[in-house]
Amino acid sequence: MTSRTHKNERRAGQLSKDRIVDSAIAILDAEGEGALTFRVLAARLATGAGAIYWHVADKQDLLAAATDHVIGEAFAVVAGRSDPRATIRAIASAVFDAIDRRPWVGAQLSRNPLQDAGLRIFERVGEQIEAFGVPEPAQFNAATAILSLILGLAGQYASALDHVSTGIGRTAFLESVAARWAVLDPDLYPFVRRIAAQLSGHDDRAQFLAGIDLILAGIAAGGKGGAFERG
Amino acid sequence: MTSRTHKNERRAGQLSKDRIVDSAIAILDAEGEGALTFRVLAARLATGAGAIYWHVADKQDLLAAATDHVIGEAFAVVAGRSDPRATIRAIASAVFDAIDRRPWVGAQLSRNPLQDAGLRIFERVGEQIEAFGVPEPAQFNAATAILSLILGLAGQYASALDHVSTGIGRTAFLESVAARWAVLDPDLYPFVRRIAAQLSGHDDRAQFLAGIDLILAGIAAGGKGGAFERG
DNA sequence: ACCTGAACACCGTTCAAGT
DNA sequence: ACCTGAACACCGTTCAAGT
Numbered sequence: 001m002t003s004r005t006h007k008n009e010r011r012a013g014q015l016s017k018d019r020i021v022d023s024a025i026a027i028l029d030a031e032g033e034g035a036l037t038f039r040v041l042a043a044r045l046a047t048g049a050g051a052i053y054w055h056v057a058d059k060q061d062l063l064a065a066a067t068d069h070v071i072g073e074a075f076a077v078v079a080g081r082s083d084p085r086a087t088i089r090a091i092a093s094a095v096f097d098a099i100d101r102r103p104w105v106g107a108q109l110s111r112n113p114l115q116d117a118g119l120r121i122f123e124r125v126g127e128q129i130e131a132f133g134v135p136e137p138a139q140f141n142a143a144t145a146i147l148s149l150i151l152g153l154a155g156q157y158a159s160a161l162d163h164v165s166t167g168i169g170r171t172a173f174l175e176s177v178a179a180r181w182a183v184l185d186p187d188l189y190p191f192v193r194r195i196a197a198q199l200s201g202h203d204d205r206a207q208f209l210a211g212i213d214l215i216l217a218g219i220a221a222g223g224k225g226g227a228f229e230r231g
Numbered sequence: 232m233t234s235r236t237h238k239n240e241r242r243a244g245q246l247s248k249d250r251i252v253d254s255a256i257a258i259l260d261a262e263g264e265g266a267l268t269f270r271v272l273a274a275r276l277a278t279g280a281g282a283i284y285w286h287v288a289d290k291q292d293l294l295a296a297a298t299d300h301v302i303g304e305a306f307a308v309v310a311g312r313s314d315p316r317a318t319i320r321a322i323a324s325a326v327f328d329a330i331d332r333r334p335w336v337g338a339q340l341s342r343n344p345l346q347d348a349g350l351r352i353f354e355r356v357g358e359q360i361e362a363f364g365v366p367e368p369a370q371f372n373a374a375t376a377i378l379s380l381i382l383g384l385a386g387q388y389a390s391a392l393d394h395v396s397t398g399i400g401r402t403a404f405l406e407s408v409a410a411r412w413a414v415l416d417p418d419l420y421p422f423v424r425r426i427a428a429q430l431s432g433h434d435d436r437a438q439f440l441a442g443i444d445l446i447l448a449g450i451a452a453g454g455k456g457g458a459f460e461r462g
Numbered sequence: 463a464c465c466t467g468a469a470c471a472c473c474g475t476t477c478a479a480g481t
Numbered sequence: 482a483c484c485t486g487a488a489c490a491c492c493g494t495t496c497a498a499g500t
Contacts, residue, residue, distance in 0.1 A: 148380050191353075191374070215376075
């Protein structure tokens with residue numbers, strides 16, 4: 001019965017930051033952000049709650065590591081296009097897909113934008129901004145704008161998905177929001193009222209990328225002098 | 232001693248959602264988000280913790296109401312410019328200033344973007360997008376992009392201010408971030424390393440508005456056909 | 463109708479004690 | 482060095498009881 005049970009069996013029981021983060025991700029994926037507790041995490045790892053603190057500074061550190069892991073994985077499969085514009089769209093797409101699969105990633109990104117995962121996105125975007133031909137002094141602003149848009153959309157999308165997960169389906173949720181919007185005071189909220197009709201049918205991913213395109217168009221337009229010729 | 236003490240004295244002691252929200256804002260302003268507790272809020276209102284629940288659904292409701300109050304006040308003083316572009320910049324500026332004064336507003340906006348305050352911003356921006364001459368079908372995407380950028384920047388700025396408030400000053404904080412960035416692996420983070428030098432000297436507000444300008448430029452460029460002539 | 467405040471069901475985090 | 486798990490110092494929220 002215990003044949004084949006050598007010391008690796010023990011090794012598998014060893015704690016490590018990686019194992020902790022993997023377990024945390026499994027819990028977050030399966031039951032959402034509210035379910036991640038040091039107690040249930042410890043139970044799943046068959047250890048004491050305090051043991052986790054040997055490998056992880058605190059809960060924020062754990063969530064940051066989990067988010068960084070997911071974003072790192074998402075970026076690993078983003079092939080670099082020759083066109084910087086297409087590459088930036090691919091980066092944004094990868095982030096969108098990661099959030100679509102795991103709403104907690106979006107929540108974490110928008111809550112703590114300056115941590116590892118955010119820096120990873122910033123770097124990727126910035127490299128393409130440079131490849132796009134944006135002059136040095138403008139690169140910081142341009143990359144920050146795109147990063148901010150991604151994070152802002154991440155927060156909105158994650159928050160919407162959050163509501164969806166707590167009960168009704170996506171279209172039912174959108175319809176309930178649309179119904180609430182359609183009933184606002186027309187003097188105070190003329191725009192939102194009018195837009196409500198488009199809510200149910202709209203495509204989140206397309207809207208996400210449309211925003212990116214607007215900034216890219218603005219960057220391109222800013223270089224009227226020819227400074228942004230593809231090169 | 233008790234002359235002049237008529238029933239209004241009693242009235243002042245009455246609870247109401249407004250009084251609760253005002254007290255919550257006072258606590259948030261004075262001691263930050265971590266200090267807002269139903270117990271300390273109740274103490275400040277000289278009542279029991281449970282009494283608050285008669286006027287407020289839960290803590291999320293309280294924070295949403297506080298944020299909506301602040302954004303409403305901020306928008307009350309935003310004069311409409313004749314130029315939609317300038318008005319959108321003024322709206323973004325007002326949000327920036329509100330967050331600059333109260334970091335918790337930024338955190339709340341980015342955490343819960345679809346609540347009252349977010350809707351207020353969305354409406355204001357949307358109206359200007361229409362005034363800008365963006366055709367109907369594109370208005371939703373354009374307004375969402377600007378709202379998302381504002382929320383994304385709100386989150387980043389709030390998170391930075393948060394770190395500042397916990398100890399060191401702003402420039403010291405930026406320098407510590409810059410120092411961390413400057414020391415990253417140059418193969419993995421070439422862009423962030425290079426940009427680190429600009430961090431200490433940069434102007435948050437200018438960067439905030441630069442992002443808005445990029446989207447506006449993108450919107451204008453999108454209407455090459457003349458559809459976006461100022462009208 | 464509105465308020466009281468004790469009680470409930472949790473949290474993240476710490477830390478003496480073990481191996 | 483690493484793990485255990487009870488204990489600490491809190492939370493938001495509920496609810497019987499009061500007025």
